Amino acid sequence: MSYEPLVTEFLGVTLKNPVLAASGTVGFGREYETLASLSKLGGICSKGLTLNGSLGNDGPRIYETPAGLLNSIGLENPGVGRFIKEELPFMRSLGCAVIANLGGHSEIEYIKGASLLNDAEIDILELNISCPNILDGGMAFGIDPKSAADITKKVKAKSRHPLLVKLTPNAPDLIAVAAACEEAGADGLSLVNTFLGMAIDTKLRKPVFNNVYAGLSGPAIFPIALRMVHEVCKAVSIPVAGIGGIAAKEDALSFLMAGASVVQIGSMTFAAPDTMAKLVDELYDYCKLNALENIRQIVGIL
Amino acid sequence: MSYEPLVTEFLGVTLKNPVLAASGTVGFGREYETLASLSKLGGICSKGLTLNGSLGNDGPRIYETPAGLLNSIGLENPGVGRFIKEELPFMRSLGCAVIANLGGHSEIEYIKGASLLNDAEIDILELNISCPNILDGGMAFGIDPKSAADITKKVKAKSRHPLLVKLTPNAPDLIAVAAACEEAGADGLSLVNTFLGMAIDTKLRKPVFNNVYAGLSGPAIFPIALRMVHEVCKAVSIPVAGIGGIAAKEDALSFLMAGASVVQIGSMTFAAPDTMAKLVDELYDYCKLNALENIRQIVGIL
Amino acid sequence: MAVISENIEIAKGIFKMCLSGAPLGEAGQFLMLKQPDSLDPFLARPLSYCNIDKNSGTVTLVYQTIGKGTKAFSKLKQGSLMQAVGPCGRGFPLVSGNAVLIGGGIGTAPLLLLAHALRESQPERHIKVHLGFREEAYLIKEFGQYADEVSVDIGGIITDAADFSQAAAYYACGPEPMLKAAALKAEKAGAELYISLEKNMACGVGACFGCTCKTKGGNKRICKDGPVFNALEVHDVL
Amino acid sequence: MAVISENIEIAKGIFKMCLSGAPLGEAGQFLMLKQPDSLDPFLARPLSYCNIDKNSGTVTLVYQTIGKGTKAFSKLKQGSLMQAVGPCGRGFPLVSGNAVLIGGGIGTAPLLLLAHALRESQPERHIKVHLGFREEAYLIKEFGQYADEVSVDIGGIITDAADFSQAAAYYACGPEPMLKAAALKAEKAGAELYISLEKNMACGVGACFGCTCKTKGGNKRICKDGPVFNALEVHDVL
Numbered sequence A, B: 001m002s003y004e005p006l007v008t009e010f011l012g013v014t015l016k017n018p019v020l021a022a023s024g025t026v027g028f029g030r031e032y033e034t035l036a037s038l039s040k041l042g043g044i045c046s047k048g049l050t051l052n053g054s055l056g057n058d059g060p061r062i063y064e065t066p067a068g069l070l071n072s073i074g075l076e077n078p079g080v081g082r083f084i085k086e087e088l089p090f091m092r093s094l095g096c097a098v099i100a101n102l103g104g105h106s107e108i109e110y111i112k113g114a115s116l117l118n119d120a121e122i123d124i125l126e127l128n129i130s131c132p133n134i135l136d137g138g139m140a141f142g143i144d145p146k147s148a149a150d151i152t153k154k155v156k157a158k159s160r161h162p163l164l165v166k167l168t169p170n171a172p173d174l175i176a177v178a179a180a181c182e183e184a185g186a187d188g189l190s191l192v193n194t195f196l197g198m199a200i201d202t203k204l205r206k207p208v209f210n211n212v213y214a215g216l217s218g219p220a221i222f223p224i225a226l227r228m229v230h231e232v233c234k235a236v237s238i239p240v241a242g243i244g245g246i247a248a249k250e251d252a253l254s255f256l257m258a259g260a261s262v263v264q265i266g267s268m269t270f271a272a273p274d275t276m277a278k279l280v281d282e283l284y285d286y287c288k289l290n291a292l293e294n295i296r297q298i299v300g301i302l
Numbered sequence C, D: 001m002a003v004i005s006e007n008i009e010i011a012k013g014i015f016k017m018c019l020s021g022a023p024l025g026e027a028g029q030f031l032m033l034k035q036p037d038s039l040d041p042f043l044a045r046p047l048s049y050c051n052i053d054k055n056s057g058t059v060t061l062v063y064q065t066i067g068k069g070t071k072a073f074s075k076l077k078q079g080s081l082m083q084a085v086g087p088c089g090r091g092f093p094l095v096s097g098n099a100v101l102i103g104g105g106i107g108t109a110p111l112l113l114l115a116h117a118l119r120e121s122q123p124e125r126h127i128k129v130h131l132g133f134r135e136e137a138y139l140i141k142e143f144g145q146y147a148d149e150v151s152v153d154i155g156g157i158i159t160d161a162a163d164f165s166q167a168a169a170y171y172a173c174g175p176e177p178m179l180k181a182a183a184l185k186a187e188k189a190g191a192e193l194y195i196s197l198e199k200n201m202a203c204g205v206g207a208c209f210g211c212t213c214k215t216k217g218g219n220k221r222i223c224k225d226g227p228v229f230n231a232l233e234v235h236d237v238l
């Protein structure tokens, strides 16, 4: 048998490797297919979907910051129905796991979206209760343990897919939210989504973003995200996808050692589209060099 | 009369300008006196003091991160008594405002420290209830609105100096903490102290820091710190010192426009010791160019 | 990875960079450029093809130093590596017949390759170029290679000089107020005008929805569905 | 701001950088160096004076490429600016009498200026230098200018070669295990040994307490109170 140290079971799905593309950073796969060698990855997360789609936010949406960026996309997406018809077939053709990221403004929207996705051949449903860029819903569901548990339970009841709940680092008590989601039936957790941040146009003397605040991502947040993943992994026993500022092999290894079963790479793909594919190769070499039978041997080793 | 657009009243103290050196980043002034032209500044904050002094933490204390650093100094300091005798006279000689930053492990230690500082000619007392690097006390006091208010009230009752309370961004409900401190008698608030972060030595497969977590500072945190200062300034009516990742003029202007009356510069001094002095000149030029009578005209202009 | 074969200042604050090994593209398309191995600046910067030498495979970019990214570019020496993702976006359609090109400031850069391509695709057509600069003109000689007429204006309003009643197609690139003025004049005259838009970008390839703009045909990603649009389509958003 | 007048690879992964306009200092002191205008890497990097030409005011540094910072340094071209803060720390005391210098790997760099200074301060003294390298030797010819004897070892344990019973003072710089071995031998022999320590630094000037080490005389800041210590003082912490 061949040496396949990166193969990872995650929420009952067999992934080629633990390297996933984070939601919102590779769209639905088309544009980065070749540039980022998407078919080499363990999986890709779709752009955040909402039941009926959305045109997203007005005004500036991207603002660079030191070693990161603020975004205020506001979940621009074609809606769950068109996603299934127009985008999913292509995503499936990539040959890696497909994770649908589902956002929403209300409970009913989440539940209907999840139900609609039961018709679709996706591998995992990632419940985005952590988007800071829509004014109602989104992050509001993930801030509070009770509301996070509530929506998790309701979506879990309706969905036939393994449920990954994506948490926000802006939650006052992240560990309580994580524990509540586990308790409510989440099959896994992914974290972190973006940190609430701000930028000011000092010439115009007003906020850069129409929503005033926006979401911070990129290497800048890595040390905080790593701490949060470490805390959550110690508090729950379901698998965790570690996200936040991963730029290179050391960062991915850090998340795995802190307890994450897989990692998702987001912003760094913008800066260097080959980041994820390179990471897959480097993790393979790492396993070989360290005589690991499987990468899972270092998960949570701290 | 000469044009002095940067002169700033802060907690009843007249500062030459709103640019202060943040606690822990210029020691007690000696080492950076010339390199950072300290006497040009509005003021400098001492290294965090504890009643009886401390040798600080064992193991690595500094770890570079993207556009920032993690530190785990652990309040190494000579103690309040020796500070007053050995360090304060030099600090006073610089000709800028002197702010004593006071940490502690227990209520009684804070109160005794503050009382002892009544004998000292300092301009402002900065109550550090936000240090993430000591295991008992420190940040624990600043996490919760009730305990923050409690210690603020008690120190305020004992101290003859204007009281600036330094808040931690790791508080689950920062705005509640800020409001509680205002209510409890704080004359001003300074924020942010460092964000709890983590680093892993993947070769050794263990955390870099003996305390596992450490404090993140530097330009990386700027967008989050700015958002927090903006939130707090809207919630309280006492003056705020804006801190976190300031690297250049635009950053300082952003904090002022978000509502901070003064700014403190920390980590960037390590990267470029002339940052603060340059900032003073640039703010002066900014006022002139924009025909501002005083820099306070842009404070909270958003 | 592309290699910088030349990087020199051709006017105050205006640099010309030549790259070998960069992906080739069409007039109006662009590259997302970044110094490898540095997180500061973090994002790649979009720069349009200014000219392409197909024989040697050399790409020429002309850029103005604005902030952190372009200033860092200007300091790179010959032989340095450059990450170049592209060709990005959709370029200018080469409408047959006479053409008028209107460039303002650094917006002249992509028009050079356009003049080049228009000339090659239809050698006998008439190409007129209006270039406007704030202080100092550049690339004038280069436009002379491809265009029949090159008129240069310094400090004035360039769209005033252009006559929208003569050519088969008009092309404009430059600051937004200029594009707006051109779009108004073109619409009045019933002329076909293509303009190139700009917006902050993260991915530059259409994946992040960071550069969306509203058009008559719904949301469009400037980096992928543009940056070149028929002026009628985006008139309202200018 | 200092200017790079030379920056070349002198052995595999070992570079020599010459700076003009950098502050001058003594053997064992160091500079905190940083590329200006970039936040990546964020902190300055400590590098010891390797040699100083007082006439021209040129400072020579010799450094090994380890991570992000030193790799970035190695790519800087002649003429680039460099932020150089210093002179930092306290250097090697120039004890009168015969001297033995023991350098391991890149730890040889500061010993060159030490040999230079020892020779100048007391031209008639005997200076013996032991240099150990993993694979490839460097700076050997330069040491020959100042030292009476230079012995080079590749792949062995350099402290084994040194005899701690002959000289007035011993100086060592190199990896920690080497310093530890030297400290043990020196203590046994009752010899006076000075060693140079390293620790991650933020400020490099004594302000942040980031590089504290425990010594017999209490906490000391390596950047300010060191980096050179009498081995007896720091024996326990090695």
Ligand SMILES: Cc1cc2nc3c(=O)[nH]c(=O)nc-3n(C[C@H](O)[C@H](O)[C@H](O)COP(=O)(O)OP(=O)(O)OC[C@H]3O[C@@H](n4cnc5c(N)ncnc54)[C@H](O)[C@@H]3O)c2cc1C
Pocket (backbone or CB within 6 Å): A064, C030, C041, C043, C044, C045, C046, C047, C048, C049, C061, C062, C063, C064, C065, C066, C067, C068, C069, C070, C071, C106, C109, C110, C197, C198, C199, C200, C201, C227
């Ligand atoms: C499709 C396209 C083609 C372009 N072609 C050219 C060209 O050929 N020559 C040239 O000089 N300039 C061109 N620009 C503009 C150029 O991309 C910006 O001047 C540059 O990104 C500024 O980066 P900076 O770091 O110097 O400035 P900063 O202001 O520090 O940049 C901060 C952020 O804002 C973005 N940004 C700033 N200005 C612009 C802008 N005008 N358009 C888009 N993003 C911006 C940056 O990319 C960065 O993310 C083009 C822009 C686009 C969108």
Ligand SMILES: Cc1cc2nc3c(=O)[nH]c(=O)nc-3n(C[C@H](O)[C@H](O)[C@H](O)COP(=O)(O)OP(=O)(O)OC[C@H]3O[C@@H](n4cnc5c(N)ncnc54)[C@H](O)[C@@H]3O)c2cc1C
Pocket (backbone or CB within 6 Å): B064, D030, D041, D043, D044, D045, D046, D047, D048, D049, D061, D062, D063, D064, D065, D066, D067, D068, D069, D070, D071, D106, D109, D110, D197, D198, D199, D200, D201, D227
């Ligand atoms: C007083 C002193 C003098 C030195 N003199 C020289 C010299 O002359 N030549 C030379 O090649 N090296 C010297 N070093 C070591 C040199 O500073 C490090 O190799 C360098 O900082 C590594 O930076 P990096 O970005 O390449 O590595 P990275 O590992 O990416 O650096 C990450 C962080 O760790 C710090 N760091 C890593 N290794 C060391 C180290 N050994 N000592 C201190 N900090 C470290 C860096 O400064 C940075 O903050 C000296 C160190 C000290 C403390």
Ligand SMILES: Cc1cc2nc3c(=O)[nH]c(=O)nc-3n(C[C@H](O)[C@H](O)[C@H](O)COP(=O)(O)O)c2cc1C
Pocket (backbone or CB within 6 Å): A022, A023, A024, A025, A047, A048, A049, A071, A073, A075, A101, A128, A131, A166, A192, A193, A194, A216, A217, A218, A219, A221, A243, A244, A245, A246, A264, A265, A266, A267, A268, C202, C208, C210
């Ligand atoms: C432009 C952009 C768009 C994003 N859109 C989504 C989204 O639709 N749904 C979601 O769950 N997360 C979204 N995210 C968050 C990322 O998936 C990821 O959690 C975050 O960026 C942190 O990872 P990073 O630092 O590697 O980018 C987005 C991030 C960026 C930068």
Ligand SMILES: Cc1cc2nc3c(=O)[nH]c(=O)nc-3n(C[C@H](O)[C@H](O)[C@H](O)COP(=O)(O)O)c2cc1C
Pocket (backbone or CB within 6 Å): B022, B023, B024, B025, B047, B048, B049, B071, B073, B075, B101, B128, B131, B166, B192, B193, B194, B216, B217, B218, B219, B221, B243, B244, B245, B246, B264, B265, B266, B267, B268, D202, D208, D210
């Ligand atoms: C090395 C180091 C030591 C610090 N020590 C203290 C301290 O003793 N007391 C305190 O209140 N804050 C301390 N801080 C926090 C800073 O004062 C400041 O709040 C923080 O670094 C954010 O600002 P910056 O991003 O500009 O560095 C320290 C920060 C650093 C980097």
Ligand code: FES
Pocket (backbone or CB within 6 Å): C200, C201, C202, C203, C204, C205, C206, C207, C208, C209, C210, C211, C212, C221, C222, C223, C224
């Ligand atoms: S910049 Fe990402 S879609 Fe245009």
Ligand code: FES
Pocket (backbone or CB within 6 Å): D200, D201, D202, D203, D204, D205, D206, D207, D208, D209, D210, D211, D212, D221, D222, D223, D224
């Ligand atoms: S590095 Fe700051 S005290 Fe030594």
